[in-house]
Amino acid sequence: MAPLILPETDWRHRPGLDALTRVLGAAEGLSRFVGGAVRDALLDIPVADLDLATSLTPEEVLARLRAAAIRAVPTGLQHGTITAVLESGPVEVTTLRRDVSTDGRHATVAFTDDWREDAARRDFTINALYADPETGALYDYFGGLEDLAARRVRFIGDPLQRIAEDHLRILRFFRFLARFGDTPDAAGLDACTARARDLMALSRERIRDELLKLLVARDAVGVVALMLARGILAPVVPEIATADRLAALATREARLGATPDPVRRLAALLPRDATLGDSIGARLKLSNAQRKRLILALGDGGTDNARALAYRIGREAAEDRLLLAAASDEEAVQGWSQLAGWEIPRLPMSGGALVERGLAKGPDVARALRAVEEQWIAERFPDGARVDTIADAVVAQALNASISAKAASPGTGRE
Known part of the structure; x- marks a missing residue:
């Protein structure tokens, strides 16, 4: 049976957090933990971001935080979000909301005090879980606990409607599937397939951010293969035709103990063409450093002398080239060992x-x-x-x- 109480976790004892939830009326049921922190605690994985949902209005939140001398930053006031800055890190506090109108990229919201209404506007059931900061009691309005236990990523309500509200949910569906899922929800998968071209309406920055996060998720290889089979990436990166090189890269990364890297994995999905890599890097609005790295990863040149390669193009780029282009696993292993602990020298001559x-x-x-x-x-x-x-x-x-x-x-x- 799915747990009904939030398990004990380190993040619940972050300095200043108890004071924050007390100020925001957790004891009176006015504020609850929500989303990723609750989901990840139930999965016993590290929690990165901490969010609180509250029935207090943004003005009430600001007034309470200021009265308690807790630094408050109105990071998204029009959407009801205020960041409380604690000594242990930021906590986003957002007033309960309902959508008034959406256009696939932006939403106009109204504030509410109805927890179920707030949950109903979230994307997936596993992201619509709430927990009482005082007791740890869990609140699940749409079967998220059951889906979490089954490793199933499922839209709340009608998948087509949820995608129409925010087209980015297509990529989020696959990212969450790669990170948490075992089998895709059929209705959600079909809806994403049917509406894949909606991705063209999104900013390239939003696409980039979701894609790079997806590429380092637990089952990135399998999910990217599924996305290609369903034509999901064709509207935004049609140059990606196969996940075979990504699979080979993931195998080498695991063998060598290399941390999966999103830019390197993006390179594995593209043809070996530095000029094309430059073009795609520009299209996805990669940073200058990421774009240069993608170009180098897709460049020509042997990998038999790893140290010479690192001297010429840098250690990071040389590691990328080894993992992506070494003629054999043995060559990759040998080159990797050559670079381990080696400091790139400077020519001792002027x-x-x-x-x-x-x-x-x-x-x-x-x-x-x-x-x-x-x-x-x-x-x-x-x-x-x-x-x-x-x-x-x-x-x-x-x-x-x-x-x-x-x-x-x-x-x-x-x-």
Whole structure:
């Protein structure tokens, strides 16, 4: 039988939390924990964000927090959300709401004191669970406890209506399925399939955020394969055609103990084309750092010398390339071990040192320094003594070439 009391968890003892719930009338039934914190506590997994729902109006919440000297930030006042800043971290406090109108991207809300009405506007049953801060008593209006026990992600009410209210719920359905689910709810899956093109109306930032979160979820590989079979991603990232490379990457990550990374996993879904990666990175409005990483992950180049690769493109990009493009698992393992605990060195030679050896300042120095660096990399980063020897040989060759060039040039003086 599903539990009726919220289990004991560390987050319930966060400094300042008891004082906050007391100020917001938890003892009188005016405030309850809601959503992810309740769901994750029941699943015995770490809780990231903490939310309180309250029947108090936003103005009452602000007044109570200020009277108790609790810092209050009106982060979403028009939607009834105020962030209480505690010494142990922020807590979002939101007044109970009902939707007045929606357009698939935004909602106009009205405040209410009806808990069931507030629950009815949430997306999935497992996200509409409430808990009394005083007693831990659970409130479940739409069968969320049963769905949680069955690892089932199910829309509240009519799935098509819920998607019409907010198109992002299509991607959220699959993200929650990848994180918590075992089998998809059939009605929800069919509704997402039917309305997949609605995703085109969303901002690329919202799509990006959901997609990147999905890609590192527990069953990302299986759920992405399901999404491709149902045509869910075609309206926004049609270049993704198969999840095979994602599956291979996930296997390598597990073998090497590498933390799943969303940008690396996105690269695994795309063709090996750095130019295309740049275009998709721009379309999804990735940050500059994420976009550069995606381009490097999809670039050409061997992975047989992992340290040389890391020196040229950076450790993170080299790890991506190893996991994505190594010709075999053995090559990936070997390269990974080469990078473990290795600090990328700096070339122990400068252009000034080459000038001291006789080269004239100018482009010859830059060319010679590149030649020294290439030999140093090829010899797998030897110490300074060997670099001096390499530099002597490079400078001697450059000087000889210069002398030969001058000797071969025709004279310019008068006869």
